[in-house]
Amino acid sequence: DSINDLCAESRKNAQKYKATWDSLSTKRCYLLQFLSAIDLERAVATVQWDVLRKYQYEQPIPDFQWNLETGDTLILDKPCKKATCSYAGRNYVAWYTEEVNLPYGPYIFGGLPGLIMYLHDTKYNWVFTCNGIEKPTKLRDMYLYKDKRYQKTTREKALSACKNEWEDFMNLAVDEIDLTIDGKKPEKNFPRRSSN
Structure with a gap:
């Protein structure tokens, strides 16, 4: 029952904030x-x-x-x-x-x-x-992150993958909270991609 109550509350919250989200979604600004x-x-x-x-x-x-x-x-x-x-x-x-x-x-x-x-x-x-300039007290090494989760690829493939991920992310948001983008359902803006 607690899971059912949580799901019901989530749907109420999604509807409650839908108008606000709709107005904000037309003014897109993304931080990469x-x-x-x-x-x-x-x-x-x-x-x-x-x-x-x-x-x-x-x-x-x-x-x-x-x-x-x-x-x-x-x-x-x-x-x-x-x-x-x-x-x-x-x-x-x-x-x-x-x-x-x-x-x-x-x-x-x-x-x-x-x-x-x-x-x-x-x-x-x-x-x-540029958000600020500071003079360091000592020299620091600059480095890239050494993380196994970074997939090494080409620029073109990275851009394509990021575009696909973002479109699928938006479709997920549309499904979850009945989001419209620029007054349209997702199929108009972001055609569904095959999942296999």
Whole structure:
């Protein structure tokens, strides 16, 4: 009986919060966890991506063709300059500071005459923000996670797997709480995938 009561209560809560969830689901913003290590000698980035499952892949560091633009701003009290580039079919805007004389940035971005403090594509599908800079009291090793659950694969296979996982995750949410996305049932947005 206690299991039955718990299930009944869960259904009531799902219905209670359905309207709120429906309104929030139309404003999607997802946080993805990336960790990347750059091997400068080999010019390769090793990326670890933690979605529902964990993936690791290597890819060559692109030669970003940055265009230095007019414009300046302050980010974390550091004067920043603007630059633009295209990568993987998207146009990006970067704000970098020459006060931190390191040609690095988030994910695999880099190659500017200073640290990239803020980077986004022009449609704001990808946004990277520097949340803080601290001076360490001593040098620390930087490392990737050594975890057997990371599946070593290619970038393309990792992206495809993450997309499939996310779509199946959304279908699960739709089944459990009768969720609609953009006013449609899941089959309209996320066609079901075979489970074998």
